Amino acid sequence: MPRHPFLHGTYTIAPTPFLPTGELDRASLGTMVDMLVGLGVQGITMLGVMGEVDKLGDAERDVIIDDVITAAAGRVKICIGTSHVATDRCVALSKRAAELGADALMVAPPRLAKPNDAALRSHYQRVAAAVDIPVVVQDHPISSGVLMSVDFLANLARDVPGCNYLKLEEEPTPAKTTRMRAAAPDMVIFGGMGANMLLEELRHGADGCMTGFGFSEILVAICNQWAAGDVDGATQTFYQACPLIRYENQPGINLAIRKYIYMQRGAIAHAHVRAPSSPLPADVIADLHDIVTRLGLIQHFKGAHA
Structure with missing residues (x-):
């Protein structure tokens, strides 16, 4: 069962759709939301x-926040990333997202010249105090450059109202999930990292996942099966999807692969990644199609036949 009735289960980290010119593709924001809602x-x-x-x-x-919230129309919760290295700027972005109707925020720690827990704590305190919606603390040192200890995160969850949600992405994630669950029993923990270790994260105490993947319904199934006590079912579903999870998660091209899958599924009109970027090589696309075909998922691609 979820540890909190507000944020739980499977949250998809969605890409931003662009036209080939690099402009926002607002129409695709709506179709993308509709697909994700339909996937559960x-x-x-x-x-x-x-x-x-x-x-x-x-x-x-x-525009993105407003369009996505409008398209969702209350059918699912909308969490908005408002991270910024400057606390004042992070507060302003957070307040704006809340004003536009966001249900929650995702905030990574600001990079500091020297590790300083007091400064990090103040950053989150100010953000949380500025809004009336939950703050998901993003623990992703690969992108933030900041390491947050289990004790720091547990104290943050205990002492700062609204900061009792964690997107845990410091590897190895299962081990840290175990320590976090022991230190902060009531904290809601989401796995991330493209679902690479989702099964193990659930086994070690995660409540769900907040991550991107081209087939979100698979992550929904895994989390739902686990929550229902169907450990064998969740395990089988995860292992069946592992080849695609692994392939999509290639550093440097993972976003391009995910956007390509979204385009093939009709969620977005174009797979364009805003410059600087490079198009997916033909051999990457061919390998992807081979995996999707072998997993019995090719029928979800445009023009494909099961």
Whole structure:
């Protein structure tokens, strides 16, 4: 059972769709939301690392948030990434997302010249105090450059209202999940990292996942099976999907692969990644099609026959 009735289960980290010209593809925002809702996710997270957030302007951010919330129409929770290295800026982005109707925020720690738990704590305190919605603490040192200890995160969850959600992505994630669950029994823990270790994270105490994957319904099935006590079913579903999870998670091209899958599934019109970027090589696409075919998922691609 979920440890909190508000945020739980499977949250998809969604990409930002662009036209081939590099402009926002607003029509695809709507079709993408509709697909994800139809696949059974509990929530959608926008403007994360895989949402190309660093390539967006403030006006574009507002458009994305507004369009996604409008398209969701209350059918799923919408979590918005508002991370920034400057606390004042992070607070402003967080307040704006809340004003536009976000259900929750995802905030990574700001990079500091020297490790400083007091400064990190103050950062999260100010963000949480500025809004009336939960803050998901993103523990992803690969992108943030910041290591947060189990004790720090447990104290944050205990002492800062709203910060009792964690997107745990410091590897090895299963081991840290075990320590976090022991230190903060009531904290809601989401696995991430493209679902690479989702089964083990659930086994070690995670409540669900908040990550991207081209076939979100598979992650929904795994988390739902696990929550229902069907450990064997969740295990089988995970292992069946492992070849695709592994292939999609290739560093440097994982976003391009995910966008290609979304395009093939009709969720977005174009697989364009905003510059600087490179198109997927033909051999990568061929290998992807081979995996999808062998897993019996090719019928979900445009123009394909089961």
